[in-house]
Amino acid sequence: MFGRGLRTLSIASVALLTGAFALVFLYAPNDADQGFVQKIFYLHVPLAIVALGGFIAGGVFAVQYLRTGDRSHDLRSYVAIHLSLILGLGALATGSIWAKASWGVWWEWDEPTLVSFLIVFLLFACYQPLRFSIDDPERQARYAAVFAIIGGAFVPLNFLAVRLASSLIHPRVLSTTGGSMPGEMRLTFFVCLLAMVCLFVTLWKYELASKHASMRLRSLKRSLAGDDAAGPLARTAAPTQI
Amino acid sequence: MAGAAPAADAPATAAAPARPGVGFMGAVGALVRKDLRLELRTRESVPAMFLFSLSTFVLFRFGLDRKTLEGDLASGVLWVTLLFAAVLGMNRLFVAEREEGGFDAFLLAPVDRTSLFVAKAAVLFGFLVAVEIAAIPAFAVLLLGPSPFQALPGLLVILLLADIGIAVIGTLVGAMAIQTRARDLVVPLISLPLILPVVIAAGNATAPLFAEAGAGALPTRWLGVLGLYDLVFGLLALAVFDFLLED
Numbered sequence: 164m165f166g167r168g169l170r171t172l173s174i175a176s177v178a179l180l181t182g183a184f185a186l187v188f189l190y191a192p193n194d195a196d197q198g199f200v201q202k203i204f205y206l207h208v209p210l211a212i213v214a215l216g217g218f219i220a221g222g223v224f225a226v227q228y229l230r231t232g233d234r235s236h237d238l239r240s241y242v243a244i245h246l247s248l249i250l251g252l253g254a255l256a257t258g259s260i261w262a263k264a265s266w267g268v269w270w271e272w273d274e275p276t277l278v279s280f281l282i283v284f285l286l287f288a289c290y291q292p293l294r295f296s297i298d299d300p301e302r303q304a305r306y307a308a309v310f311a312i313i314g315g316a317f318v319p320l321n322f323l324a325v326r327l328a329s330s331l332i333h334p335r336v337l338s339t340t341g342g343s344m345p346g347e348m349r350l351t352f353f354v355c356l357l358a359m360v361c362l363f364v365t366l367w368k369y370e371l372a373s374k375h376a377s378m379r380l381r382s383l384k385r386s387l388a389g390d391d392a393a394g395p396l397a398r399t400a401a402p403t404q405i
Numbered sequence: 406m407a408g409a410a411p412a413a414d415a416p417a418t419a420a421a422p423a424r425p426g427v428g429f430m431g432a433v434g435a436l437v438r439k440d441l442r443l444e445l446r447t448r449e450s451v452p453a454m455f456l457f458s459l460s461t462f463v464l465f466r467f468g469l470d471r472k473t474l475e476g477d478l479a480s481g482v483l484w485v486t487l488l489f490a491a492v493l494g495m496n497r498l499f500v501a502e503r504e505e506g507g508f509d510a511f512l513l514a515p516v517d518r519t520s521l522f523v524a525k526a527a528v529l530f531g532f533l534v535a536v537e538i539a540a541i542p543a544f545a546v547l548l549l550g551p552s553p554f555q556a557l558p559g560l561l562v563i564l565l566l567a568d569i570g571i572a573v574i575g576t577l578v579g580a581m582a583i584q585t586r587a588r589d590l591v592v593p594l595i596s597l598p599l600i601l602p603v604v605i606a607a608g609n610a611t612a613p614l615f616a617e618a619g620a621g622a623l624p625t626r627w628l629g630v631l632g633l634y635d636l637v638f639g640l641l642a643l644a645v646f647d648f649l650l651e652d
Contacts, residue, residue: 229648286598293595296585306581309645310595313577316641317599324602324630 164235165371172365179358183351191351200264203257205351209359211254211280215318217247217363218287222315225308234405237304240311241402242370244290246363251284279325283318290314294400304402378404432516436524441531443501450497451535454490458540461486462547473550480611483544484604487537488571488597494532495575496592498525499583512650522576522646529579530572537564549615556614559623563614566631567607570638574599577642580649606630 187205194201224240227233258277259269271277293310297303382404384393396403427435444450465482466472474482502508511521541560545553553560574596582591610627 229645282598282601286595289591289594289598292587293581293585293591296587296591298586302584305648305651306584309577309581309648312645313599313638313641316637320634320637321602324605324634327626327630 165368165375169365169368169372172361172368176358176361176365179354179361183355183358186351186354191348192345197265200261203261203264205355207254207257207261208352209356210250210257212356213359213363214247214250214254215280215283216360217243217250217367218283218318219315221247221311225311225315228304228308229312234304234402237308238371238374238402238405239367240308241294241400242367242374244287244311244314245401246367246370248284248287248290250363251280251287254280255284275322275326279322282321282325283314286314286317291400295398298398300403374401375405427516429517429520432514432520433524433527436511436521437527437531440501440524440528444528444532450494451532453497454493454532454536455539457493458486458490458536459543461489462540462544466548471548474548475550475615475617477608477612477615479549479615480608482548483541483611484567484608486544487533487540488600488604490536490540491529491533491571491575491600492593492596494529494536495579495596496582496589498529498576498579503583508650518647518650519643521650522580522642525580526572526576526642529575530568533568533571534564537568551615551617556611559614560611562623562628563607563610563631566628566635567603569635570603570631571600573635573638573642574603577638577646577649580646584649602634603631606634 183205187202191202191205193199221240221244224236224243228236228240258280262271262277263269290307290310294303294307297306381393381396462482465474465486469478469482471478502511512518541553541564578592578596578599582588582595585591606627610624610631613622613624
C-alpha cells in the first residue's frame with residue numbers, strides 16, 4: 164500500500180544528496196564574509212524549510228482524515244509531523260552552530276526567524292504527548308487531526324507575528340530582498356532543498372510502509388493464531404491500526 | 406416571532422413539546438446562562454484566577470526586585486500574568502460537562518454542536534473580563550509606575566482583541582484536553598505556544614501605553630495582528646470544534 168516507488172525514490176534521494184553535497188563543497192564559492200562556515204547554510208535552511216513544510220503537510224493530511232474518516236490519512240499525518248520534528252531538531256542544532264560561528268552567540272532572541280521556528284517546534288513537540296494521553300484509538304486520531312490542523316494554520320500566522328516584532332539580521336533566503344545570492348550559490352541551494360524534500364518523502368514513505376507492515380503482521384498473527392498470539396499492544400502515540 | 410418560526414420545519418405531533426425548539430442563539434444563551442449560574446453558585450474559576458493573578462504580581466515584585474514597573478516590563482508582567490490566569494480558566498472550563506455528563510446531555514439535545522463552542526468561548530471571555538476588571542486595578546496599584554488612566558482607552562481595545570483570541574484557543578484546547586488522561590498537563594503545554602502570538606502582539610501594543618513619559622500612541626500594526634489572529638483561529642475553531650464532540 165505504501166511501498167510503491169520506494170526503490171526509485173531511495174535511489175533519487177541518494178543521488179540528489181550526493182550531488183547536492185558535491186555542489187556544496189566543490190562548486191559553490193566560499194562566502195566573502197563568513198568563509199567556509201557559511202556552507203552549513205545548505206544544510207540548515209533546507210532542514211528548516213522542509214520541517215515547516217512537513218508540519219503543514221501534517222495539517223493537510225489531518226483535514227483529509229477528518230473529511231474522509233480514512234485512518235491511513237491519520238497515519239500519514241502522524242508520520243509527517245514525527246519526521247518534521249526530527250528535522251526541526253536538526254535545523255535548531257545546525258542553526259545554533261551557525262549562529263555561534265557567524266554571530267558569536269548560540270541563540271539570538273532578536274531574530275524573528277529563530278524565535279518563530281522555536282515556537283512552532285515547541286507547539287508540535289506537544290503533538291505526541293497529546294496522542295499518548297488519549298487511549299481510544301479513534302478519538303486519538305480525531306483529536307490529533309484537530310491539533311494538526313490548528314498547528315498547520317499556526318505556522319504562517321506565527322511567523323507573521325514574530326517577524327513584525329523585531330529587526331532583521333537573519334538573511335531572508337526566499338524573498339525579494341534575499342535574492343542577492345550569486346548564481347552558483349542559488350543553484351546549489353535549490354539542489355540542496357530538492358534533495359532534502361526528496362529525502363523527507365523517502366523517509367516518510369519508508370516509515371509509512373514499516374508501520375503498515377507491522378500492523379498487517381499483527382492482524383495476520385491474530386487471525387491465524389487467535390487473539391492471544393499477538394500479545395497486548397503497548398500504549399503508543401502512533402496510530403496502531405488503519 | 407420566536408413562537409412562529411419553527412412551525413414550518415418541525416411538524417407538530419401529539420408528543421412534540423408545546424415549547425418551540427430553540428434556535429442557535431437560544432442554545433448558546435441557555436448554555437451561557439447555565440455556566441454563569443454554575444460559576445455564581447460554586448465560584449470555582451474567577452476567584453481562583455484573580456487570586457492567582459495577585460500572587461503572580463507579588464512573585465514578579467520579588468522575582469524582578471522592582472517596586473514599580475513601566476514600559477515593556479510592565480506590559481510583559483501584565484500579559485504573562487493574565488495568560489497564566491487564563492490557563493487556569495481553560496482547565497476548569499469543561500470539567501462540569503465531563504464529570505456530570507453534560508457532554509452526553511448536550512449531544513442528545515437537538516441543537517447545533519457549534520453552539521457549545523460559541524457558548525464556552527463567550528463564558529471564558531466573560532471570565533477573563535471579570536478577572537481583568539479586578540486584576541488590572543490591582544496591578545496599577547501594586548506595580549505600575551505611570552498613571553494608568555491615560556493608557557485606559559487603548560488598553561481596553563487591546564484587552565478586547567486579546568481576550569477574544571485567548572477565549573477561542575482556550576475553548577478549543579480545553580475541549581481537547583478534557584478527554585485526555587493528563588488534562589492539567591495538556592492544557593498549558595498546548596495553549597502556551599498557541600497563544601504566544603497574542604502575547605507578543607498584545608505585549609508590544611501595551612508597552613508604549615505604559616511608558617514612563619506618558620501613554621504613547623496605540624500601535625495599530627499590533628492591533629491588526631491581534632485581529633487577524635482572532636479571525637483566523639475563530640473561523641478555524643468553528644470548523645473543527647464539532648470533531649471534538651462526535652462520539
